[in-house]
Amino acid sequence: MICFPNAKINLGLNIVEKRPDGYHNIETVFYPIPIKDALEITEAPATSFTQTGIPVDAPVEKNLVMKALRAIKQNYTVPELQIGLLKAIPFGAGLGGGSADAAFMLKLVNQFAHLQISDDELERIASTIGADCPFFIRNQPVFATGIGNVFQPVRLSLAGWHLCLVKPDVAVSTAAAYAQVKPSRPAVSLCEIINRPVSEWKDLMVNDFEGSVFPAFPAIQSVKEKLYAAGAVYASMSGSGSSVFGLFPSETHLKSLFPHCFVWEGELA
Numbered sequence: 001m002i003c004f005p006n007a008k009i010n011l012g013l014n015i016v017e018k019r020p021d022g023y024h025n026i027e028t029v030f031y032p033i034p035i036k037d038a039l040e041i042t043e044a045p046a047t048s049f050t051q052t053g054i055p056v057d058a059p060v061e062k063n064l065v066m067k068a069l070r071a072i073k074q075n076y077t078v079p080e081l082q083i084g085l086l087k088a089i090p091f092g093a094g095l096g097g098g099s100a101d102a103a104f105m106l107k108l109v110n111q112f113a114h115l116q117i118s119d120d121e122l123e124r125i126a127s128t129i130g131a132d133c134p135f136f137i138r139n140q141p142v143f144a145t146g147i148g149n150v151f152q153p154v155r156l157s158l159a160g161w162h163l164c165l166v167k168p169d170v171a172v173s174t175a176a177a178y179a180q181v182k183p184s185r186p187a188v189s190l191c192e193i194i195n196r197p198v199s200e201w202k203d204l205m206v207n208d209f210e211g212s213v214f215p216a217f218p219a220i221q222s223v224k225e226k227l228y229a230a231g232a233v234y235a236s237m238s239g240s241g242s243s244v245f246g247l248f249p250s251e252t253h254l255k256s257l258f259p260h261c262f263v264w265e266g267e268l269a
């Protein structure tokens, strides 16, 4: 059985307050995008894990796919599996790729072993893996609060917009990025801004991480500036970086502007 875990972008990200447990309450809109890994499972005499594509800088037992398998095995019986992960989503990118792999593994095992676990319960299991993980269970555009795990549906479609996503050759640590930001309540709720036309987002919608990540990594800021100069209607860093995306009204061919970077260009469905 095979599935294709996709990445996400954050449309706006307000870091509202630090919580007693060290995490932060945030406001963000998660939007799924069609940059995808491939994840395959087959029944086997013993569990094994093979990773191809972009090499993940984590040992097998720390791979979020294996963490997901252990999490589901805590309460359910799962057969021994041969697992294959083809990695195409860059990591350290703010694209939630590892979280997507874990969430899709939960969904795949649920289907494969006929466990009949509800989406609500899968989201609960996903929340034990990482803050970004629960979103990928339903994988629909949502306004998220809490630590990024409390969802409200948003009626938002970017179908027809062209996405240019660039990941410079630098990785940003999510924990370090959160530690650099002074939390504050936004003047205007992101929930209102997201309903306004994309052409107004540039002046209204912010990612609070940019204020500290850009000075530390000028290469990331430069990507955003280049995307606007190339005609983006809206551009922003995703999550804690280092990827930056631009939304364009028509097809883009911007690869040559960004040497040494991962670049993905395509239309959103």
Ligand SMILES: C[C@](O)(CO)[C@H](O)COP(=O)(O)OP(=O)(O)OC[C@H]1O[C@@H](n2ccc(N)nc2=O)[C@H](O)[C@@H]1O
Residues within 6 Å of the ligand: 010, 022, 023, 024, 025, 026, 028, 094, 096, 099, 129, 130, 131, 132, 133, 146, 147, 148, 174, 175, 178, 239, 240
């Ligand atoms: C930046 C975002 O990608 C935006 O969607 C997420 O908030 C990060 O989600 P994630 O990578 O799944 O995060 P986790 O793996 O759960 O946490 C990594 C570290 O980020 C910090 N963290 C994460 C989420 C959050 N709401 N507040 C935090 O302070 C914590 O220090 C934590 O130890």
Ligand SMILES: Nc1ncnc2c1ncn2[C@@H]1O[C@H](COP(=O)(O)OP(=O)(O)OP(=O)(O)O)[C@@H](O)[C@H]1O
Residues within 6 Å of the ligand: 056, 057, 058, 062, 063, 064, 065, 087, 090, 091, 092, 093, 094, 095, 096, 097, 098, 099, 101, 102, 132, 174, 239, 240, 241
């Ligand atoms: N299957 C996986 N794919 C990618 N990274 C993984 C995976 N399993 C474990 N990791 C570890 O998790 C780290 C973060 O991966 P992830 O793809 O979630 O990054 P990210 O896009 O920056 O996430 P976020 O949006 O949460 O900041 C990697 O540096 C890697 O060490």
